[in-house]
Amino acid sequence: MSFQIALSGLAAAQKDLDTTANNIANVNTTGFKESRAEFADVYATSIFSSGRTKVGDGVTTSTVAQQFNQGSLQFTNNSLDLAITGEGFFATTPDLQSQDLTYTRAGAFKLNKDNFIVDNRGNFLQGFNVDPVTGENSSVSLSTSSPIAIPTSAGAPRETNNVFLSMNVDSRALETASLAFDPTDRATYNHSTSVTVYDSLGESHILTTYFRKVDTTAPAPSQWETYVVWDDNTAAPPAAGSWIQGDDIFFDSSGNFITPPIPEIRLPAATLNDPLNGYLTNGAQYANDVVVNFRDASGTRTPTQYASGFDVNNLSQDGTTVGSLTGVDIDSFGRVLATYSNGDSSYLAQVTLVRFANVQGLKQVGNTSWKQSLTSGEPIGGQGNTGTFGAINASALEQSNVNLTTELVDLISAQRNFQANSRALEVNSTLQQTVLQIR
Known part of the structure; x- marks a missing residue:
């Protein structure tokens, strides 16, 4: 014995x-x-x-x-390197359609030839679907997770339908009502500003807005006329649409513009699409009018008339051309944000995190990975930095x-x-x- x-x-x-x-x-x-x-x-x-x-x-x-x-963090220069601070595992699958989940803390991820995020063995990192604008997920059920792909372009171009313009016009400017408006004659207007807009094919065009003061007679409010010119198209006679006149803007004695309504300049789609006007020469067609709104997108900034120089405090538009991928960022919640060369940004997915009631019950399968077992309990999906799930650190790896x-x-x-x-x-x-x- x-x-x-x-x-x-x-x-x-x-x-x-x-x-x-x-x-x-x-x-x-x-x-x-x-x-x-x-x-x-x-x-x-x-x-x-x-x-x-x-x-x-x-x-x-x-x-x-x-x-x-917890292992210590090693910071890297790769934005796809991920580390979890706290509880949770990354979920991966061996192929695109598989639901055979494997769990790991090793976050050395990269892109494969099809632009999917994978680990060193080609397993696909899983993520939840999110709203591309807000980044909010629709479900944290593991059955709804799918491999995360990073598109290299922003997709189809988006035509401009709205331009948002807020500015201050100089109250000291002289009237120009005695002269007919001519965008080639600086004496016929007081101020101008330009913005790049896009047609349905993603080609850029320059839209120039002109302001001219026409009435300051007391006690009437100050009155400014507005015009737009498309691509400096001033060679054609006015009958052919070389410029389009918009709503007049009126200001009170305090320099605030008088509403309602909020003034605008509307470029009808039919006018832009008419080949006789020469606005579009590449085969593009506008589905909707292009509107220059004299306010910002939220409606909080509006034009003013103070004794100060002409100043544009907001100028934006809602169209884009085709853009290429310029960067990928992942926040502590695991939301994957792609930015593109055309100024677009879009949430692509949210990295799936998984936890277990008994992590020591997980079955080891090698390659610093584990699988569910009878003693580990059921996997519970969730998002990083919420509840008991740890935060996700981009450009970092968890060391042994x-x-x-x-x-x-x-x-x-x-x-x-x-x-x-x-x-x-x-x-x-x-x-x-x-x-x-x-x-």
């Missing part, structure tokens, strides 16, 4: 050595979680034996338990949580334990040899 006890001690010491050696070997493995060999004594007796004199039957390895404490100093001390301890059990085995052998030599 003493032989068996010593042998079980040797086996336990060997298991401890193996576990420690594996921890040391993976000290630089991204997302690796150290393991700890846990042991229990072996004790067996019957109801008819005396428990007071029972010694025990040795030791057995109860489990090799992984320790999921192995403490090399501690492991070297454990290695020495395991070695001494092995030597002691070897000595016990040797003593048992000597005692048996002594008995066999009795004559």
Whole structure:
């Protein structure tokens, strides 16, 4: 029996050595979680034996338990490198249609040839669908997650339908009502500003807005006429649509414009599409009118007339040309934001995070990955930085949580334990040899 006890001690010491050696070997493995060999004594007796004199039957390895404490962060220059600070795992699948989820803390992700985010083994990072404008997810159920793709272009161009313009016109400007408006004659208007707009094919055009003061007679309010010219199209006679006149703007004695209504300049789609007017020469067609709104998009900024120089405080439009991808950013919630060269930005997905009731119950499958098991509990999906889920750090990797100093001390301890059990085995052998030599 003493032989068996010593042998079980040797086996336990060997298991401890193996576990420690594996921890040391993976000290630089991204997302690796150290393991700890846990042991229990072996004790067996019957109801008819005396428990007071029972010694025990040795030791057995109860489990090799992984320790999921946080590893330190290593910051990188790759925006697709991800690390979780706190609880949670990334979810990956081996192919696009698979629901065979594997879970990992190793966030060294990159793009494959089809622009999907994958890990080093080509497994697809899973994400939830989100609203492209707000980034809000529609569901955090794992069954709704899908591989995250990064499109290289912003898609089809979007024609301009609204221009938002807010400005201050100079109250000290002189009237120009005595002269007919002519965009080629600076004496016939007081101020002008331009903005780039886009047609249905994504081609850019310059839209120039002109302002001229026509009435300051007291007590009547100050009156300004507005005009637009498309692509400096001033060579054609007015009958052919070389410029379009908009609503007049009226200001009170305090310099605030008088409403209602809010003035605008409307460029009818039929006018823009008519080839005789020469606005569009590339085959593009506007589906809706183009409107120059004298306010900002939210309606909080409106034109003013103060004794100050002409100043544009808001000028924007809602069209885009085709754009190429210029950057990808991922915030602490896991929302993936793509920015494009045409000024567009769009939320693409939200990185899926998964947690378990018992992380030590997960089944290890290698490559710093785990799968669900009976003892781990069901996977629960969610988003980063909410509830019990940790925050996602972009351009960072979670290093191994192995403490090399501690492991070297454990290695020495395991070695001494092995030597002691070897000595016990040797003593048992000597005692048996002594008995066999009795004559």
